Amino acid sequence: MVKNKQKIKNGISAVYLLLILLLIYAPILLLVITSFSSARIIGEEGSFSLVWYAELFQSERVMGILLNTVVLALVAAALATVLGTAGAIGIFYSKKKVSAVLQGANQIPVVNAEIVTALSLAILFAAVSLQRTYFSLLVGHLVLCTPFVIISVLPKLKQMDNHLYEAALDLGASPTQALFKVVIPQIASGILSGFMLSVTLSLDDYIVTSFTKPATFDTISTYVYNAVKNESKSDLPLIRALSAIVFLVMIILIVVAIVSSSNQNKEDRNKNA
Amino acid sequence: MTGLRFSRKQLCIPYAAFLVLFVVIPMFLILLYAFTGEDEAGNLYFSFSNFLNFFSSTSKLQTLGVSLTIAFITTFFCLVIAYPVAYILARSGWKRTYVLLLLFIVPMWLNFVLRITALRELLNIIGFLGNYDYVNTIIGMVYDFLPFMILPLYNSLQKMDNSLLEAANDLGAGPVHTFLHVTLPLSMPGILSGITMVFMPSMTNYVVSETLGNSNITILGKMIEEYFSTYDDMHMGSLISIILLVIIFITMLVSGGFKQNSDESSARGANLW
Missing domain, CATH: 1.10.3720.10 (MetI-like)
Structure with a gap:
């Protein structure tokens, strides 16, 4: 009786999760499927075709935008990671008051509405008569990303065994050596997740990008938003193919992540045994 | 020993400068712009007109x-x-x-x-x-x-x-x-x-x-x-940002x-x- 009840409960739970997942993935699957149809507009008749993929890869403009987006994300994430990791180490060893003030300021872009961050930067650049260039765009992305590097690294510093640093110094390491060979390896997982998070945030951003970018520069977000807004009939099919590819790459990355993490778990278990 | 600690603390200086320049000052500019207007020469003058305008406009x-x-x-x-x-x-x-x-x-x-x-x-x-x-x-x-x-x-x-x-x-x-x-x-x-x-x-x-x-x-x-x-x-954008900040x-x-x-x-x- 109890077992049956549990079974029904599990069944209902599974159906609910499946339903929500279906709703979440339905739009994406629709794009993937229709990207293989020769129809320009979804719903129109078409046959199986790779024409949009061919056109996508031949479009220098879209390929350029794709490259722009990825390069910007990698550059912004790398800079944010260096700035943020140094900042987190500095904050961790600062006096309580200094550390509290810096952590407070660090929270501003995190809790703020993105549009307010974007406008505040645009006003700053206008106030000092700075043209919107790649530099202003990069600053915008650093403001978005760096706080999250701090948030990822700081807890790892708190978990770190501080005696190791002291021991390294006692054994003759210079402070710089101790920093790079003892502290950094211990907080490496936090640094990595800060970097990955920065890449994601930068790739995903629309609002700050549109307020800080030069007029001629486009990322995937600004290109797609404008194409959809103008109902550009030549761009929409390409966007479907692009979405399908991005989605596929994402799935591959995630499967790799899951497999490698479960391998890691097995290794750990083997070691323990 | 104190000398060594000092060097680690200093690591937060670049990020602190970054926060002041690109987070704190821009937020002050939002506050400034929300309660000012601009005359024809481009000089700012104190004004509640944005505020009144917002709350009197249906x-x-x-x-x-x-x-x-x-x-x-x-x-x-x-x-x-x-x-x-x-x-x-x-x-x-x-x-x-x-x-x-x-x-x-x-x-x-x-x-x-x-x-x-x-x-x-x-x-x-x-x-x-x-x-x-x-x-x-x-x-x-x-x-x-x-x-x-x-x-x-x-x-x-x-x-x-x-x-x-x-x-x-x-x-x-x-x-x-x-x-x-x-x-x-x-x-x-x-x-x-x-x-x-x-x-x-x-x-x-x-x-x-x-x-x-x-x-x-x-x-x-x-x-x-x-x-x-x-x-x-x-200026109006800044005033709306202030309203958003109050809601946050x-x-x-x-x-x-x-x-x-x-x-x-x-x-x-x-x-x-």
């Missing part, structure tokens, strides 16, 4: 009302949909629930403009696009922000001690009673941080309302963008967000990776 107050309504409805639906998902994932005792959790978060890695575009195509096929602007906008917001609600709820439900539920059961509480008096209060921190994650973006993310609401819906974020790019007026402040005060900064930021994505 259309602007209507925008505020629309934004708040959309945000309330979006937050409500996110909570109602996400709670069972988080509960099942955290409490079902199924194996490998982290893979399932991942499935719910994966869409966050797909560029959000692409995701909203995908949803637009789906809404177009079922005949919603162009007919139900408000419904579409809310569907889009819920679709976009659902993971932000699932993650903090999952975290707080997972931390919950099983023995408390057993104790409630042993003491004769039924499932409904246990849920209302044990589970719900214990998951309150997750609920509150989920609400702060979802509420503000729903008032400001105009990419969703523009793409799905057929450009017929103006929310506060759109209004800032309009004043900025169409009218080249950063109130939501944080209500949810006690100041005390649990770390919880909240981890909810916003730090544990995405």
Whole structure:
């Protein structure tokens, strides 16, 4: 009786999760499927075709935008990671008051509405008569990303065994050596997740990008938003193919992540045994 | 020894300078611009006219009302949909629930403009696009922000001690009673941080309302963008930003967000990776 009840409960739970997942993935699957149809507009008749993929890869403009987006994300994430990791180490060893003030300021872009961050930067650049260039765009992305590097690294510093640093110094390491060979390896997982998070945030951003970018520069977000807004009939099919590819790459990355993490778990278990 | 500590502290100087230049000063500029106007020579003068203009304009107050309504409805639906998902994932005792959790978060890695575009195509096929602007906008917001609600709820439900539920059961509480008096209060921190994650973006993310609401819906974020790019007026945009900041402040005060900064930021994505 109890077992049956549990079974029904599990069944209902599974159906609910499946339903929500279906709703979440339905739009994406629709794009993937229709990207293989020769129809320009979804719903129109078409046959199986790779024409949009061919056109996508031949479009220098879209390929350029794709490259722009990825390069910007990698550059912004790398800079944010260096700035943020140094900042987190500095904050961790600062006096309580200094550390509290810096952590407070660090929270501003995190809790703020993105549009307010974007406008505040645009006003700053206008106030000092700075043209919107790649530099202003990069600053915008650093403001978005760096706080999250701090948030990822700081807890790892708190978990770190501080005696190791002291021991390294006692054994003759210079402070710089101790920093790079003892502290950094211990907080490496936090640094990595800060970097990955920065890449994601930068790739995903629309609002700050549109307020800080030069007029001629486009990322995937600004290109797609404008194409959809103008109902550009030549761009929409390409966007479907692009979405399908991005989605596929994402799935591959995630499967790799899951497999490698479960391998890691097995290794750990083997070691323990 | 003091010399060595000093060198580590210094690592935060670049980030501190960055925060002052690109976060703190821009926020002061917002405050300055909100309560000033510009004469023909471009000089700033103190003025309450933006403030008076906003609160005496029916259309602007209507925008505020629309934004708040959309945000309330979006937050409500996110909570109602996400709670069972988080509960099942955290409490079902199924194996490998982290893979399932991942499935719910994966869409966050797909560029959000692409995701909203995908949803637009789906809404177009079922005949919603162009007919139900408000419904579409809310569907889009819920679709976009659902993971932000699932993650903090999952975290707080997972931390919950099983023995408390057993104790409630042993003491004769039924499932409904246990849920209302044990589970719900214990998951309150997750609920509150989920609400702060979802509420503000729903008032400001105009990419969703523009793409799905057929450009017929103006929310506060759109209004800032309009004043900025169409009218080249950063003063009204700044005043609206101040209103948004007040709303952020109130939501944080209500949810006690100041005390649990770390919880909240981890909810916003730090544990995405």
